[in-house]
Amino acid sequence: MAATIHDVAKLAGVNPSTVSRVLNGKASVTPETRRNIYAAMAQLDYHPNSVARSLASGLSGAIGVVVDARDADAFSNEYFSRSLFAIEQVAQAMGYHVIIANSASRAGSSSVEDLMLQRKVDGLILPPSTVKPALLKKVGDFPYVVLGQPDTTGQGACWVDVNNEQGAALAVEHFYAQGYRHIAYLGGDQPDGFVKRRLKGYRSALHAGEAPLVLMTGGTPEGAATAALSALQGSCAPDAFLCNDNVTAFGALKGLKAKAFAVPGQVGLIAFDNYPLAEYTDPPLTAVNVDTSMLGEETARLLFQRIERRAVNRQTLLGTTLIERESTRRM
Amino acid sequence: MAATIHDVAKLAGVNPSTVSRVLNGKASVTPETRRNIYAAMAQLDYHPNSVARSLASGLSGAIGVVVDARDADAFSNEYFSRSLFAIEQVAQAMGYHVIIANSASRAGSSSVEDLMLQRKVDGLILPPSTVKPALLKKVGDFPYVVLGQPDTTGQGACWVDVNNEQGAALAVEHFYAQGYRHIAYLGGDQPDGFVKRRLKGYRSALHAGEAPLVLMTGGTPEGAATAALSALQGSCAPDAFLCNDNVTAFGALKGLKAKAFAVPGQVGLIAFDNYPLAEYTDPPLTAVNVDTSMLGEETARLLFQRIERRAVNRQTLLGTTLIERESTRRM
DNA sequence: CATGGTAATGCAACCGCTTGCATAATTAGA
DNA sequence: TCTAATTATGCAAGCGGTTGCATTACCATG
Known part of the structure; x- marks a missing residue:
């Protein structure tokens, strides 16, 4: 014993x-x-025995990280898991444990209730998708931080996100600097959440008189190729595509090459998010880089601040950077 | 209250x-x-209150998942995170929570001790790297499962892994079936752990009289390109490369194309692990597919079996499948 | 109707630690 | 040297459940 x-x-x-x-x-x-x-x-x-400790002190020494059940899909994975590692890192340094739970309901009650009311975590990191007024009310002044900017129904939430708007603008400016003139946004489907913000940044960075051109892809790389090619066929064809994500960019690149469009010569390409393999396409993809480790780290830090004194309520946007590679090197 | x-x-x-x-x-x-x-x-x-419940009953309703600190790097991430999601899924279905901890030491004691002795989890999922005799002794008959096959020092451990040997053999056989004759293994660096097993499978599947050709890449895509190209220069040049991972394959593919080697015409390429983007290279990569979700699922299931009755001690190998794409389509 | 047996519930100790309050020990000030 | 103010430690009541044992209620049987 x-x-x-x-x-x-x-x-x-x-x-x-x-x-x-x-x-x-x-x-x-x-x-x-x-x-x-x-x-x-x-x-x-x-x-x-930390269980006994928790019971006696009312502090569990653990935080809960809720994962959007939908983020289990392939492409969000890496994005999320890097953040998660960073969160765990910070938590460990603070002497806390990290409990994960996907947002699917669990034995009747939601993961949030479950973690908060039953497991008695000291704080919560939530995905934007869960942040609705009802949830906010339930959470009350319990310490939580949203990893990602919630949409308008989540007003008043405390969150950390990457500056999608700035990232898109950065890309558009880079296109212009490289001599591209007609910039399309590729993959603007279901314009809610972060896509909406990227689109906003894209629109606002376009030069005056330049009409926005937002192409839907259906989320598949094939769709991206089709959309890009048909846009190029039309009058007023774009000469640059800001791609909503890496898969979109991969699909578009493949389609363009198949139809013998020169990248970056005729058409420029920038991908949002800098996946490890983006560097190894042909040509390598210029990408808007999101530091997901820092995203996780900041989120965790903010959470611990809130755990210590509940007053803190802050919304943080993390700047993105542009990784310039061949797919936009026109000069 | x-x-x-x-x-x-x-x-x-x-x-x-x-x-x-x-x-x-x-x-x-x-x-x-x-x-x-x-x-x-x-x-x-x-x-x-599950804290009070734990204290009174001696059961915490939580399992611990230890992450190799080194797996935080880009390419292991997705591999691991899919497993993690699957583990959480199973745990949730069983009414358990999942606590994660990276293997770096934590306030003096190891994560394992920490989770087992302090946090009082009911079971542990460990990375192969931590499984040493000393650890095994400490863990004793506490329920645990290793996610990945430990090396020989971890004899007697209970683990679940993908059958790397079979996967490599599968790839070699496919090469032969497609008419390739001289198959090299690209990326056989530091031949411990899973690489060792892949190499073994590769060697054993080679036709009699065929000499194994194992190329070191240093782990970088550039190294992969260099190694592949210089092998092609030599006498007895290979006409197929079984790549140790996706980055290696990406690097090699890029190098080959730069030097105008036709893939799959002149040279065939298969990548171990089927990353989402492998499908979108030009040509798309044939890949040995590892079902990481199932890996996580099986690991969790086995753990719960051990939690219920400690006797269970099983080593499981999960078969791989080959996803045939253009990079080996010679016929 | 007494009796034995089982099903339903209550009682109270305990899980291992924290913490407010009481007490004992120490130090300082006059 | 005596008293007051500190400081160090002990005491005991929780924290919110679980669980073995005791008790009561209920039913069937002879």
């Missing part, structure tokens, strides 16, 4: 409460007593 | 232990009493 605080206390010749005090570093304890207690703990290979 | 079991008991006019019994579904309770209790729970929006 594992040693308990009582065993340690007995061996050290003190009261369990004293052991508890040295454990928590609160209150004052004689150096000698402290030494004895440490010795006893070492001798018994004592590990404080 | 959240309602406790006592509040429910009082409202339902029964003893807390009776409430506990309906909660756990053990022992018999009058339908009427049960109904009253459910009503009281609903009225009070009662959520059993």
Whole structure:
């Protein structure tokens, strides 16, 4: 049987409460007593039971990370998992554990309730999709941070996101700087959430008089190829595509090459998100880089601030950078 | 304040232990009493406190997943995160939570000790890298499963892995079937762990008289290109490359195309692991597909079996499949 | 109708730790 | 040297459940 605080206390010749005090570093304890207690703990290979600790103190030493069930799909995976690693990193440094749960309902109650009310985590990281007024009310002033900007129904939430608008503008400006003139947005389907913001950035960065051209792809790379090619057929054909994601860019690139369009000569291509393989296409893809590690890190930091004093309520946008590669190197 | 079991008991006019019994579904309770209790729970929006439950019952209702700190790197990410999602899925279905921790030491003790001895998880999923005799001894008959085959120092461990040997053989056989004759293995660096097994499968599947050709790449795509090209220069040049991973394949493909080698005409290419983008290269990559979701699922299932009755000790190899695409379509 | 047996519920100790309050020990000030 | 103010430690009551044992209620049987 594992040693308990009582065993340690007995061996050290003190009261369990004293052991508890040295454990928590609160209150004052004689150096000698402290030494004895440490010795006893070492001798018994004592590990404080964090379950008991949680129950007694009301603090669980754990945070919950809710994952949008839909993010389990291939392309969101890496995006999310890098953030998750970063979150765990920060949590570990703070002495916290990370409990994950997908947002699908769980035995009747939602993951959020489950983590908050049953598992008693000290804070929550939520995906934007779950942030609805009803949820916000339920959460109340419980410490939470949304990883990603919620849509308008999530007003008042505390979140961290990447600046999609700025990222799109960055791409458009780069296109112009490289001499491209007619820039289309490829993959503007279901314009909610981050796509909406990217589109906004795209539109606002277009030169005056330039009409926005938003192409739907249906989310598949084949669709991207088709959409890009048919746009090129039309009058007023674009000479650059800002792609909503890597798959879109891959699909478009493949389609363009098949029809012998020169990239970057005739047509420029930029992908949102910088997937590891974007560097190895032919030509390598210029990409709007999102630092997902930092995204996770910032989110976790903010959460811990909120755990410490609930007052904090901040919305953070993280800047993106442009990784310039061959697919836009026209000069 | 959240309602406790006592509040429910009082409202339902029964003893807390009776409430506990309906909660756990053990022992018999009058339908009427049960109904009253459910009503009281609903009225009070009662959520059993799982911390208190854990303390009293000795069961935490959580499993720990230890992540190799090194797996945080870009390419392992997706591989791992799909497994993780699957694990969470299974755990959720079983009413368990998933706590993640990276394998870096944590406040003195290892993640394993931390999760097992402090956080009191009911079971552990470990990465092969942590499985050393010392660890095994510490874990003892505590329920755990290794996600991935440990090397020889981890004898006796209970694990689930993909059959790397079979996967490599599958690829070699496919090459032969497509008329390739001299098959090289590209990316056989640091031949430990899974690479070693892939190499073994590669060697054993080579036709008699065929000499194995294992090329080192240094892990970079540039290295892959260089290694592939220089092998092609030599006498007895290979006409097919089995690539250790997607990046290697991407690098090689790019190098080959740059030097005007026809793929699949002159040279065939197969990548281990089927990354989502492998489908969108030019030509699309034939790949050995590893079902990482199933890997996670099987691992979790096995863990729960071990949690229920410790006797189970099984080593599982999951078969791979070959996704045939253009990069080997010679006929 | 008494009796034995089972089903339903209550009682109270306990899981391992925290913490407010009481007490004992120490130090300082006059 | 005596008293007051600190400081170090002990005591015991929780935290919110679970569970073995005791008790009561109920039913069937002889």
